[in-house]
Structure formats: C-alpha cells, structure tokens
Amino acid sequence: MFICDELISSLDVSIQAQTLNLLKELKEEFNMSCLFISRNMAAVWYICERIAVLKKGGLVDLFLSEDLFSKRRHPYMQMLVEAAAEN
Structure with a gap:
C-alpha cells in the first residue's frame, strides 16, 4: 500500500x-x-477509484471517482470541484 499525503x-x-x-x-x-x-480534485480523480471527502476530521462524502463531476452531494465537495475547475 502507498500512502501519499499531498504528494504533488x-x-x-x-x-x-x-x-x-x-x-x-x-x-x-x-x-x-x-x-x-x-x-x-483532478489528481484525485485520475489516481483514485473511490473518493472519501473529509472536513474537520469527519467524513462528509464517499463515492466512486467516476461520479466526481456528476453526483456531488455535500457543499464542501462542490467547493473543491469548483476550485479545481478554476485552475
């Protein structure tokens, strides 16, 4: 298992x-x-099959990477995706 914390x-x-x-x-x-x-989020989508979103140490969303841009359920996740789109 690899553990990559802010690798890039x-x-x-x-x-x-x-x-x-x-x-x-x-x-x-x-x-x-x-x-x-x-x-x-672009790197996460490229590398990961499943994505867990944490905010303040708690799990706020969990989904397959193929659903990253189609099924955002939590406002924090929406903010992360929008920030990625701006870059």
Whole structure:
C-alpha cells in the first residue's frame, strides 16, 4: 500500500503529471492500493477509484471517482470541484 499525503502539491505541473503517471503504473503493476491525500480534485480523480471527502476530521462524502463531476452531494465537495475547475 502507498500512502501519499499531498504528494504533488509543491511540484511543477509537468513533474506532477510524471509523478501521477508513475504512481498509476506502480499501482497497476503491483496491484497495490493507494491512500492519496490531496486537495487537487483532478489528481484525485485520475489516481483514485473511490473518493472519501473529509472536513474537520469527519467524513462528509464517499463515492466512486467516476461520479466526481456528476453526483456531488455535500457543499464542501462542490467547493473543491469548483476550485479545481478554476485552475
């Protein structure tokens, strides 16, 4: 299992992409799980199959990544997705 806490937050955009691609390849090659902690919704959507949204230490939403843009249920999740769209 990989644990990645804000893995790409301080990296250049091109290095972010390379890092995410490498992480995805490693996950698939070794059939491993990944706990990917990030505020970057695009990266979360790319890497994760399931997404859990936490706010102030509590779970506020849980869904499949394919539902990220179609089934937002919590206002905090809406804010995160809108912030990602602006970038």
